Amino acid sequence: MRAPALHLAAGSLLLTALAGVTAPPAGGAEAAPGASELHGTTVAATRAEAAGIDFGACAEGQDLPGRMQCGTVTVPLDYAQPNGKQIELTVSRVPATRKDPRNSKRKVPRQGALVYNPGGPGATGMYFPLIGMLPEWKRIAAAYDLVGYAPRGVGRSAPLSCQDPKQFSKAPSQSPTYPSPAYKKERIAQAKAYARGCAKRSGGALKHYHSLNNARDLDVLRAALGEKKLTFMGASYGTYFGALYATLFPTHVRRMVFDGPVNPAPEQIWYRNNLDQSAAFEGRWEDLREWIAKHDDVYGLGETPEDVLRSFEKARTRLAAEPAGGKVGPGQLQDAFLMAGYYDDYWPGRAQALSAYLKGDPKPLIDIAGPQAEAAAEEENSGAVYTAVECNDGPWPTDFRVWDRDNTRLAWKAPFETWDNVWLNLPCAYWPVPRQEPLDVRTGPGELPPTLILAAERDAATPYRGALELRGRLSGSVLVTEEDSGTHGIAGGPNACVNGHVDAYLLEGRLPLRRADAACDAHPEPKPGAPRSGGHASAGSRGLGAPAPLTGRGTAPDVNKSA
Structure with missing residues (x-):
C-alpha cells in the first residue's frame, strides 16, 4: 500500500520526476564503475519519494x-x-x-x-x-x-x-582452542556445505546482498x-x-x-578486520578475568587473571566430558563469555554462572548459554545474512592454507576467539558467487x-x-x-x-x-552480584534488535559477531 496523501497524484508525479533523471552512462569501457547502480538508485529513490510509506x-x-x-x-x-x-x-x-x-x-x-x-x-x-x-x-x-x-x-x-533452521542450533558442541588437523578438515567440509546451501536456497539473488x-x-x-x-x-x-x-x-x-x-x-574488508578482531578480544578477555579476580570474595574463581583462566578451562574440560543439561558444552560456554567481551553488563551474570557450575549448580549456566529452539529460525536468518554480506563484500583467501597460517600464528598470542572466528567466516573461502570490489x-x-x-x-x-x-x-x-x-x-x-x-x-x-x-x-x-x-x-x-550471538555451531556459522 502507498501513502494516501500521494495516492491520486502519484502517477503523474512519478512520470514528471523520472523525466528529469539523467540517463545512465553508456555501457562498455567508458562507463564509470557503479554508474548503472547510481542511476538505478536515483530511479528507485524517485519512486519511493512519490509513494511514501503507508x-x-x-x-x-x-x-x-x-x-x-x-x-x-x-x-x-x-x-x-x-x-x-x-x-x-x-x-x-x-x-x-x-x-x-x-x-x-x-x-x-x-x-x-x-x-x-x-x-x-x-x-x-x-x-x-x-x-x-x-x-x-x-x-x-x-x-x-x-x-x-x-x-x-x-x-x-x-x-x-542457508540451511534448515532445525539443523542450525546443534548443541552441545566443542570449541577447541588449538584444533587438530582432523577437526580442521571437518570444519572445512562444513564450510563448503554451508556455502553451497546459501547458493541453493537463495539462487541468483544471493550476489545482491552486500554493503x-x-x-x-x-x-x-x-x-x-x-x-x-x-x-x-x-x-x-x-x-x-x-x-x-x-x-x-x-x-x-x-x-x-x-x-x-x-x-x-x-x-x-573483511578478512583482515576479522584477524584484528580476534586479537582485540584477547585483551577484552583479560579485562574480564581481571575484574572477576578483583571480586574473588564474591565468585571464588581465583585471585589473579591466571587463576580465573584455570577455572574457565576446568569448566571447559568438565563440559566436554559431560555437557550441562545435555546441551551446554565448551562451544556454548565460549559463546556466553564472548558476549561479555562486547558488554561489561554481562560480567556479573557470566561470573556467577561459572562460579555456580564449578560449585555443582549447572542451572545458571544452562540458562545463559543453552540454545533456544524458539530462536533458531531468527538466528539462522541472521547468520545467513552475516555470511552473505561479508562474503560478497570483498576478496577472501580461497586457499585454507592461508587461513591456517595466519590464524595459527595469531592463536599463540590470542587463543580466546581466533579459531571460532575462522569457523564463522570460512564459508567465504568457498563462496559460489562473484565478489564486490570494496x-x-x-x-x-x-x-x-x-x-x-x-x-x-x-x-x-x-x-x-x-x-x-x-x-x-x-x-x-x-x-x-x-x-x-x-x-x-x-x-x-x-x-x-x-x-x-x-x-x-x-x-x-x-x-x-x-x-x-x-x-x-x-x-x-559493573558491581558484582546480580546483573543489571x-x-x-x-x-x-x-537488546534493541541486534541478535544475541548465535549459539548454534555445527554446520552453521558460530557467532554473529562481526560488529
Missing part, C-alpha cells in the same frame, strides 16, 4: 508497547536493473513526541526522521523506535521520528536462508520517508555501510553518528557535513584503530572516545559525557569545542 499496525510479534507503526519500502534487488525484480524492506517508526522531558509545558520542533541500524550484518533495527521510552533518549525522541528497519535479507525483508546495496537501500528509505537529507545513526557494522553512504551520497547527508566504527579501509571510503573538505564518531578505547568487536581510520577518511568528522572502556556501542548508555555529545550534535548540530576530538572518562565498572537487567540500553545493545 505506516500502520505492526505485524504480530512487533506490536510492542508504545506508538510504534510499521510499513514497507520497495527497492530493486539489483540496482543496475531498477525496473527488474523488486523486494520489500520492513520499516518501523515512532513519531516525534514533541514533548520536552525537562519542561512538560514546552513543545520542541520536529527535526525529521532519525534512521538507525544496529549492525550485524544480519541484525534488525525494527525495535529501535521503542528506545524513545528510555530516559537517555527522551530528548532525541521529542525532536525526531525514530525509524528502524530490517535490511535486505533480514526478517521479513526478502529473507535469506553497497545496503547503502543504496538507505537512500531509497530516506526518500520514502520524505527526507531531503538523511539523519542516520549506525552502530558497529551499521557504521560501515553508513560510511559507504557518506561516500556515495555526501550531498544527501544532514547528520550522521558512527557508534563503534568498523575499519573501512578497503584492504581490511569502495574507497573517502570525502574531501566541504563535501560532507561534519559527522560524529563514537568509540570505546578497548572495544574488541570493532577495534579502536578503525575509529581513527574512519575519522581520517571522512573530512570534518570528530571523534569522541570513551577512554579505558571496551563496551561495544556507547550512545545512550551509562556515560553522561558521551550522551551529552550525542544530544548536542543531533539536537543542535553542535560538535565538541572547535570541532576537535574529545574524550570521556570510562563509565563505572536488560544491560545499559545503549543503541548498540543487543
